[in-house]
Amino acid sequence: MYQFNYIKAKSVEEASIALSNNPEAKILAGGMTLIPTMKQRLASPEQLIDIRQIEELKFIKLESNNIIVGSVSNHFEVYDSKVIKEHLPALSRLAENIGDPHVRNMGTIGGSISNNDPTADYPAACLGLGAIIKTSKREIKAEEFFVDLFETSLEEDEIVTQVSFPIIKSSCYMKFPNPASRYAMAGVFISKSDKEIRVAVTGAGENGVFRWKEMENALSNDWSVSSADSVKISSDGIMSDIHGNSDYRANLVNVMATRAVENLVNEH
Amino acid sequence: MPLVEMEVNGKKMSSNVEERQLLVHFLRDDLNLTGTHVGCDTSQCGSCVIHIDGHAVKSCSMLAIQANNASITTIEGLANEDQLHPVQEAFKENHGLQCGFCTPGMIMAAVDLIKRKPVLNEKIVREELEGNLCRCTGYQNIVKSILAAAEKVQA
Numbered sequence: 001m002y003q004f005n006y007i008k009a010k011s012v013e014e015a016s017i018a019l020s021n022n023p024e025a026k027i028l029a030g031g032m033t034l035i036p037t038m039k040q041r042l043a044s045p046e047q048l049i050d051i052r053q054i055e056e057l058k059f060i061k062l063e064s065n066n067i068i069v070g071s072v073s074n075h076f077e078v079y080d081s082k083v084i085k086e087h088l089p090a091l092s093r094l095a096e097n098i099g100d101p102h103v104r105n106m107g108t109i110g111g112s113i114s115n116n117d118p119t120a121d122y123p124a125a126c127l128g129l130g131a132i133i134k135t136s137k138r139e140i141k142a143e144e145f146f147v148d149l150f151e152t153s154l155e156e157d158e159i160v161t162q163v164s165f166p167i168i169k170s171s172c173y174m175k176f177p178n179p180a181s182r183y184a185m186a187g188v189f190i191s192k193s194d195k196e197i198r199v200a201v202t203g204a205g206e207n208g209v210f211r212w213k214e215m216e217n218a219l220s221n222d223w224s225v226s227s228a229d230s231v232k233i234s235s236d237g238i239m240s241d242i243h244g245n246s247d248y249r250a251n252l253v254n255v256m257a258t259r260a261v262e263n264l265v266n267e268h
Numbered sequence: 269m270p271l272v273e274m275e276v277n278g279k280k281m282s283s284n285v286e287e288r289q290l291l292v293h294f295l296r297d298d299l300n301l302t303g304t305h306v307g308c309d310t311s312q313c314g315s316c317v318i319h320i321d322g323h324a325v326k327s328c329s330m331l332a333i334q335a336n337n338a339s340i341t342t343i344e345g346l347a348n349e350d351q352l353h354p355v356q357e358a359f360k361e362n363h364g365l366q367c368g369f370c371t372p373g374m375i376m377a378a379v380d381l382i383k384r385k386p387v388l389n390e391k392i393v394r395e396e397l398e399g400n401l402c403r404c405t406g407y408q409n410i411v412k413s414i415l416a417a418a419e420k421v422q423a
Binding site: 028032036 | 326331
């Protein structure tokens with residue numbers, strides 16, 4: 001690992017100032033992507049600003065019709081949260097299946113979405129539920145937050161502070177994990193509220209997480225398993241790599257979506 | 269070099285560390301606690317698992333300086349003098365290892381698992397061992413050891 005200097009921020013304000021003072025600095029939260037990347041010398045930040053122990057970022061709470069998760073909450077805490085288990089069980093189950101137990105004890109929701117790995121799970125939940133991402137500067141809708149592979153609309157000196165998920169009881173996440181890494185080969189998050197049906201796909205898109213509008217339309221017209229089963233995603237724009245080609249992945253997206261609808265139809 | 273303070277296996281200590289030093293190297297090279305192993309360089313194998321403030325983490329994917337003020341337990345801190353920890357005892361009785369390289373991480377993961385989920389079955393144990401690789405045993409006796417240990421702890 002290349003040499004760097006390290007500061008432990010005590011508040012979001014302190015972290016923001018340090019970040020805007022040094023364009024070569026990076027925020028360190030759980031470090032479950034950043035540190036392995038630095039070990040491989042694929043990243044060499046000049047400075048790490050550790051925010052993992054900032055108290056104001058460590059909370060999970062229910063506020064009117066939303067679950068608000070502080071950005072340094074780790075995956076185990078999201079899975080284990082009573083409030084989330086009760087009101088948004090799909091989010092709890094999603095967190096339960098990220099990586100492995102040791103990674104879940106360190107990796108954070110803010111780190112995951114800020115990294116915007118195209119095969120990460122949380123981006124699907126954010127887009128599939130219509131989450132609002134609050135930062136040190138503003139509030140950003142999930143649609144505007146995730147831009148492209150490993151790219152978000154965050155500015156250089158902006159830090160994610162919390163994610164607000166609307167409580168949509170009828171929601172489900174189905175993923176086909178890569179057998180080695182447990183990252184999604186394809187993951188589909190579906191939510192059905194009084195207002196709309198949202199279908200978000202991770203692990204598959206060449207530009208990262210996306211909303212699958214054809215499936216949303218089909219399900220809005222006819223909320224049924226056969227309706228889900230009748231829509232097939234085109235393999236254009238679907239990732240192709242050593243783990244699977246685009247046709248294979250496109251098929252996984254279809255299967256995961258149908259399973260999610262099956263699950264929701266049977267539940268209610 | 270910055271100063272870190274920790275409690276390691278019940279003993280308070282402090283030391284100067286380089287910012288880039290990984291926690292596992294600090295434990296092994298500076299504190300001579302070589303029971304914690306490094307089996308890969310990609311954060312996948314889990315032979316470096318230790319407990320920080322009671323939670324299992326991979327010490328190869330964390331900086332020593334991130335563990336400032338933390339309480340750490342390594343495999344060396346499990347046994348009570350000559351009395352092995354029940355999970356260690358179960359691995360011994362059930363032949364839960366062959367070469368032994370992954371064993372410290374397996375045992376630390378198992379102790380954490382049994383604490384979180386006292387009632388276990390084979391399926392849960394296999395799922396929970398997602399972050400720990402063993403290249404000898406095919407996991408059969410590791411799973412058996414953990415189930416036996418969980419039963420003993422329950423009783």
